[in-house]
Amino acid sequence: MSSKFPVILPLGAPLRRQAGGLPTLRLAPWHGVALASIILLSSAAANAATGGPIHASVLAILARWTPLLLRGFGLNILISFLSMAIGTVLGAFLGLGLITPSRPLRGASWAITQFFRNAPWLVLLFFMIFLLPFHIHVGTVTINLPSWLKAVIGLALPVMANVAEIVRGGVRSIHPGQWEAAESLGFTRRQQLWLIILPQSVKRMLPPWMNLYAILTTSTTLASIVGVNEVVSLAGQVLAAEGSKPYLLAPIYAYVLLMFFVYTYPIAWATQRLERRYHVRN
């Protein structure tokens, strides 16, 4: 159909464009099954190779270290929560800067967005780890900045830039006729944005925002490289504590992957459902 009928244009196209440079996380239940099979098969193989129950079975080793690994995974979740929260607040402002009529403000917002969207996340992380001090003195109060908190800030930056792009894309996906109609009814620019455009675009921003969160969660493992004791660092330590046996390598890391799968699969599932719903409706 001709583009003259925006009411029946599928929403899918603008949604996918909004996701910007980030790939959409598409997880399926069989991914989890595959990970579980890796653990089971490799532990069975290990038992067979080492002559069976003389050594503690791989599963028992995993069970013994599960509380520690889960605590590490909890830190990953905490980092992802905080980065997402900070990045979303900053990104919302930056996104509004991308659509403001003021040229200088728009240009500045564009430059910031492009920089942080295209910089490698790990490099930003290193920047923050080494640029930020260990302590911040505010008057007489001293605030400690442990590595994990610096990682939160480092990861919040690319989140901010991607959220800004999601906001811009969401607003742009609304038909210009909506602005025109609001304008002709005498609404101010601010009212047009807050009463008419944003309420409509928020639900279109939701799927890419959730996708961004799922990607961020998996990216929190980058913090292991800069010395944060999150789940991947701990997995390495567990491996060392168990004598760095090669046959433990696959099951332990598959176990960590399984944790991420269990956490992100529902998010990816809900994202795809929402996307499809907005695709069919409207």
Place this chain on the structure above:
Amino acid sequence: MAPQPLVVIDNLHKSFGHVEVIKGVSMTVAKGEVACIIGPSGSGKSTLIRCVNALVPFEVGSIKVLGIEVNDPKLDKLKLRKHVGMVFQQYNLFPHRTALQNVMMAPIQVLKRPKKEVEAEAYALLKKVRLEGKEHSYPGELSGGQQQRVAIARSLAMKPDLMLFDEVTAALDPETVGEVLLTIRQLAEEGMTCILVTHEMGFAREVANEVYFTDKGVIVEQGPPSEFFSAPRDPRTKAFLSQIL
């Protein structure tokens, strides 16, 4: 005494980049008059009426609505838009609000009028456009013709002195065109000043006081519908009408 002019357009020029789409248009619309603008696509009709309520800025010429000069850098757009309602081809209803809320929003948010009063008026307006019972439907649940009538009610809620209609039936199914035209006719009979861009020749013939034929950015011919349709003078008008009728 001639009726008082409500809209005076004088030597309007409008360019998009290097393309001049309106090349010196002048017209006068009196209070209570219905002016129909017809012409081939791309002749600048929609741009012309968008200039009237300052949706499209222009640099050359003058438009006065109730004495307000639209081509004024210090124009108080809100003041202008209180007087001018506009209805679009694509209805442009706010899809996240019900029909009633669509009608109520501008009077409450723009004119800061009390909600109770506005609500009573909104019910009356929706009744007037024969949408009783649809007050709480969302635009997506309404047919094109129904949506367009909500859009008309939404504009009327601002109590405008002038209504602009931009090809309001062009996107509708043929069977719902009639109900929208009926609503516009009703308005015209009540004395509302209207400028319509339309392809509905039959409707223009019945409702218009003055018909304007535009082509390539100029008004080629104008006149009361009785003369305009039965005895067009310009060859371009003749050619256009013979294609359409």
